[in-house]
Amino acid sequence: MDTQALKGSWHLVAQSGDQVPLFFYSALFLMYPEARGLFPVSMAAQRDRLVGALGHIVSNVDRVDELVPFLQQLGRDHRKFSVVAQHYPAVGQALLATLEHFLGDRWTPALARDWTQAYSLVAKVMTEAAEESSATSPPWWEGEIIMHEVRAPGIAVIRARLNYPYPFRAGQSASISCALRPKLWRYYSFANAPRRDNTIDLHVRVVDGGVVSTALVHGTQRGDILKVAAPVGDRLTLDANPPRDLILIAGGTGLAPLKSLVEQMAYEGPRRDVRLFVGARTSRELYDIEALSKLNVEHPWLSVVPVVSRDAFYSGEHGMAVDVALRAYRGQDVYVCGSEEMVQQSVSRLLDAGVPPGQIRFDEFTSAGGRAQ
Numbered sequence: 092m093d094t095q096a097l098k099g100s101w102h103l104v105a106q107s108g109d110q111v112p113l114f115f116y117s118a119l120f121l122m123y124p125e126a127r128g129l130f131p132v133s134m135a136a137q138r139d140r141l142v143g144a145l146g147h148i149v150s151n152v153d154r155v156d157e158l159v160p161f162l163q164q165l166g167r168d169h170r171k172f173s174v175v176a177q178h179y180p181a182v183g184q185a186l187l188a189t190l191e192h193f194l195g196d197r198w199t200p201a202l203a204r205d206w207t208q209a210y211s212l213v214a215k216v217m218t219e220a221a222e223e224s225s226a227t228s229p230p231w232w233e234g235e236i237i238m239h240e241v242r243a244p245g246i247a248v249i250r251a252r253l254n255y256p257y258p259f260r261a262g263q264s265a266s267i268s269c270a271l272r273p274k275l276w277r278y279y280s281f282a283n284a285p286r287r288d289n290t291i292d293l294h295v296r297v298v299d300g301g302v303v304s305t306a307l308v309h310g311t312q313r314g315d316i317l318k319v320a321a322p323v324g325d326r327l328t329l330d331a332n333p334p335r336d337l338i339l340i341a342g343g344t345g346l347a348p349l350k351s352l353v354e355q356m357a358y359e360g361p362r363r364d365v366r367l368f369v370g371a372r373t374s375r376e377l378y379d380i381e382a383l384s385k386l387n388v389e390h391p392w393l394s395v396v397p398v399v400s401r402d403a404f405y406s407g408e409h410g411m412a413v414d415v416a417l418r419a420y421r422g423q424d425v426y427v428c429g430s431e432e433m434v435q436q437s438v439s440r441l442l443d444a445g446v447p448p449g450q451i452r453f454d455e456f457t458s459a460g461g462r463a464q
């Protein structure tokens with residue numbers, strides 16, 4: 092297989108921008124009208140999630156060994172879209188038709204053969220993983236909302252009780268969909284450690300023009316049902332051996348996975364010193380301060396420090412959470428979570444201050460779904 096030719100041809104096609112998904116979906120839905128029902132009603136309103144990733148992943152088939160865990164995860168995750176093995180040939184055909192259309196004379200039989208082989212390989216890894224996981228877990232769990240509190244402007248804390256046991260680890264997240272926006276899935280982090288009663292807590296902040304976040308914060312209430320796909324992610328999970336002291340730095344709802352780590356350590360027993368720095372723009376945005384103050388009082392190994400960046404009247408710590416955290420740095424491991432901008436700034440401050448890269452764990456709340464690229 093000529094992998095350079097695959098990459099080069101995808102690079103050329105991708106230059107046509109939005110025309111590419113437009114053609115791909117027209118081809119797919121013309122050839123297989125039944126596939127339309129798998130996609131959200133309004134596809135114009137959102138960025139394309141599938142086509143760019145599809146071309147990129149398939150043309151990087153020379154990295155398939157390295158990509159296997161990601162593709163298996165992606166395949167398992169596609170069960171939440173109600174995708175089954177029989178749909179893969181249709182998507183493969185629409186992809187080939189798209190390449191042929193945009194490459195014109197440059198679409199040769201050799202290139203067609205290479206794309207077919209590469210797609211088959213990727214599809215095989217994804218479908219096998221999906222089939223294997225079907226035996227042990229549902230494509231999604233259903234969670235009835237039992238608490239919904241808008242705690243600050245545009246920020247809600249939501250508790251849902253899932254219909255089956257849901258095995259996850261503190262620090263993980265899951266793709267979630269709500270009835271008001273069917274077929275649209277977004278990642279949210281658990282704000283709690285696993286509990287016996289199968290409940291999960293979510294902290295959701297509205298992003299400007301955000302379809303799912305607005306629905307979850309302002310259009311959802313007690314009694315509504317959420318769909319929750321399998322848990323994902325290991326960037327923020329705890330390293331148990333050895334249990335090192337920790338600094339946790341949260342920006343906004345980036346608090347969620349860090350709070351779940353605190354809950355986990357509270358269950359396991361205090362074997363380390365933990366300092367949690369909670370960043371917010373204004374004191375009104377410190378939406379979980381009551382619960383955090385309670386944890387602070389209950390656990391002598393924990394200290395919670397709220398830090399506010401844009402509120403002249405706030406009497407506590409001012410500035411960026413990372414700068415306040417660095418004053419407490421004594422060689423601990425550091426976990427960071429929040430918006431892309433907050434995480435990038437914080438990590439670069441930590442590195443500048445001499446924190447070894449191997450001791451920094453971070454995750455960003457981006458809008459990207461699949462993230463192997």
Ligand SMILES: Cc1cc2nc3c(=O)[nH]c(=O)nc-3n(C[C@H](O)[C@H](O)[C@H](O)COP(=O)(O)OP(=O)(O)OC[C@H]3O[C@@H](n4cnc5c(N)ncnc54)[C@H](O)[C@@H]3O)c2cc1C
Pocket residue numbers: 264277278279280281294295296297298299300301302303304305324344345347430454455456457458459460
């Ligand atoms: C692993 C992971 C965990 C996450 N956990 C949480 C969480 O616990 N709580 C939480 O509130 N959010 C979390 N997010 C972000 C969440 O998945 C959504 O991206 C966010 O809620 C916006 O979705 P939407 O449908 O409202 O916006 P969309 O309709 O998808 O986007 C609307 C507009 O906002 C932009 N946009 C989308 N997402 C963001 C963002 N996160 N920041 C800035 N601009 C954005 C888009 O580019 C677009 O222009 C997490 C993201 C990831 C990847």
Ligand code: HEM
Pocket residue numbers: 126129130131139140141144145148149165169172174178179180182210213214217266274275276459460461
């Ligand atoms: C090699 C095969 C495939 C690859 C590499 C692939 C890749 C992806 C990726 C990376 C996403 C974004 C994930 C996310 O947002 O969480 C996605 C979304 C999606 N995929 Fe696939 N996919 C493949 C095959 C298929 C097939 C066969 C179908 C069935 C028709 C399908 C249907 C979907 C749907 C419905 C979405 C959500 C789209 C949206 O929200 O706009 N995919 N795919």
